[in-house]
Amino acid sequence: MDRVLLVLGVLALAVVVGLVWRSRNGRFTPVPPSVLAAPSPDAADGQSSGGPAAGGAGGTDGRRDDRLTAAEIGAPLGAVATFVQLSSEVCTPCRRTHAVLAAVADEHDGVSHVDLDVAQHLDLVRRFGVMRTPTVLLLDASGAVVGRMSGATDRRQALAALDSCRRGVAPR
Amino acid sequence: MNQHAPAPHPTTAAVAAERPDGIDVRGPRFGAGVTAVLLVLVLLLGAWPGVALALLAVVAASFALGVARGVSGTWQAAVFRRVVAPRVGPVVEREDPRPPRFAQLVGLLVTGVGVLLGALGVAVAVPVAAAVALVAAFLNAAFGLCLGCELYLLGLRLRRA
Numbered sequence: 070m071d072r073v074l075l076v077l078g079v080l081a082l083a084v085v086v087g088l089v090w091r092s093r094n095g096r097f098t099p100v101p102p103s104v105l106a107a108p109s110p111d112a113a114d115g116q117s118s119g120g121p122a123a124g125g126a127g128g129t130d131g132r133r134d135d136r137l138t139a140a141e142i143g144a145p146l147g148a149v150a151t152f153v154q155l156s157s158e159v160c161t162p163c164r165r166t167h168a169v170l171a172a173v174a175d176e177h178d179g180v181s182h183v184d185l186d187v188a189q190h191l192d193l194v195r196r197f198g199v200m201r202t203p204t205v206l207l208l209d210a211s212g213a214v215v216g217r218m219s220g221a222t223d224r225r226q227a228l229a230a231l232d233s234c235r236r237g238v239a240p241r
Numbered sequence: 242m243n244q245h246a247p248a249p250h251p252t253t254a255a256v257a258a259e260r261p262d263g264i265d266v267r268g269p270r271f272g273a274g275v276t277a278v279l280l281v282l283v284l285l286l287g288a289w290p291g292v293a294l295a296l297l298a299v300v301a302a303s304f305a306l307g308v309a310r311g312v313s314g315t316w317q318a319a320v321f322r323r324v325v326a327p328r329v330g331p332v333v334e335r336e337d338p339r340p341p342r343f344a345q346l347v348g349l350l351v352t353g354v355g356v357l358l359g360a361l362g363v364a365v366a367v368p369v370a371a372a373v374a375l376v377a378a379f380l381n382a383a384f385g386l387c388l389g390c391e392l393y394l395l396g397l398r399l400r401r402a
Contacts, residue, residue, distance in 0.1 A: 072287045075372070079284070083376045087384035159343040159393045161266070161336045187394055194398060201391050 094162075094220030097207075097230040100135065135214045137206070141193070142183050146212050149179030150234045152227070155194065157187045157202040162221035166203045173227045179210075180231065207234050263335025264313055266385075269344070271325055272307075272317030273381035276300060276348070280378060283371040294359045294367050300374070301352040307345030311338050315345075340390050344381065347389030348374055 139145050142153055152170045156163035167184050174182035187194050187202055197206060197214070204219040207230050215234050218226065279300050286293035307315045355370020380386040 072285050075368070076281050076284050076375075079372045079375050080379060083379040083383075086376070087380050087386055090380075090386050091384060157390075157393055157397070159340040159387075159390045161340045161387065161390065164337060188397060191398070194394070200395065202394050 090220070095218050095222035095226040097216050097218050097226060097233065099216035099233055100214060137208055137212045137214065142185065144181065144183045146208060146210065147174070147179050147181035149177070149210055150231055151180070151208040151212070152182045153206040153208060154182065154184045155187050155190065155199055155202060155204045155206070156184055160202045163203040166205065166222045169222060169224050169227055170205065173224065173231065177231065207231070209234055264338045265326065265332045266334045266336045267329065268318050268321045269312045269341040270382050270385060271321045272312065272315055273378045275317045275320070276303065277375055277378040277382055280371045280375040284368055284375065287368065290364055290367065294356065297352055297359065297367055297371055298356045301349060301356050304345050304349035304352060307342065308349050312341040312345055313338065340387055343393065344387045344389040347392070348377065351377070
């Protein structure tokens with residue numbers, strides 16, 4: 070009888086883990102506007118998503134760390150937004166996410182998608198505290214990281230993330 | 242404008258290159274389900290430690306087969322191809338065989354340690370290993386979550402720390 074309870078307990082734990090994992094997949098976590106509004110020497114116009122002026126003066130330490138350049142990702146930045154996907158070899162959802170983001174980039178002017186192997190970009194992995202693959206960093210036109218998603222990301226989630234990044238950017 | 246398609250980043254191209262043929266995603270998940278059932282039996286066989294140990298050894302051997310030959314080389318995969326696949330319709334999604342193969346290695350490590358310690362007289366290691374492996378196998382079968390794959394990046398970070 071004890072053993073039956075043990076089995077049920079183990080399975081219940083697994084169900085909880087599975088549900089939590091599934092609910093976190095692809096969820097877009099935006100960088101707070103106050104952080105984005107912090108001044109940066111090479112900031113481009115219109116990249117902020119309406120951050121309060123209060124965030125302007127203080128807390129600028131390391132802000133430039135949250136900005137990626139074309140050289141760092143090895144590809145030009147999109148004119149509107151760039152999906153920087155960090156993938157690993159042993160990752161099935163990475164392939165699916167790659168297909169989703171490549172299609173979204175294809176369909177939207179100024180949106181590009183770059184897929185990097187974590188084994189070759191451990192510096193980025195550490196710098197952004199990436200714990201799992203795929204993790205997608207969403208960059209605005211200036212290369213600032215405006216948010217991130219991890220786990221399998223579907224089309225709806227990718228478009229929603231893009232939407233929140235484009236707010237404030239004039240549609241063309 | 243997609244800057245990705247016309248000039249793919251070298252890394253992307255490297256990742257895409259040499260990608261082995263995809264396997265039916267349902268195969269490994271079915272195999273994980275079969276493994277989960279066996280691991281439940283290992284846990285239920287508490288009154289017969291010898292039988293439980295032998296059954297855990299069978300599971301470990303199956304993982305070893307998966308590591309050596311890829312996940313499609315296991316007997317669970319053979320059962321899937323012969324019995325299940327013809328009944329569940331055509332393949333809808335394929336995946337790279339390397340991630341599930343890595344998962345087989347993680348399974349082998351967990352169950353292998355259990356078998357080893359069990360054989361050395363540490364009786365409690367058998368149900369503990371079976372329980373850990375059961376969580377992983379169940380998550381794979383029920384949610385499509387490859388626990389070993391999620392841990393891969395953490396391992397990579399530790400190794401190169």
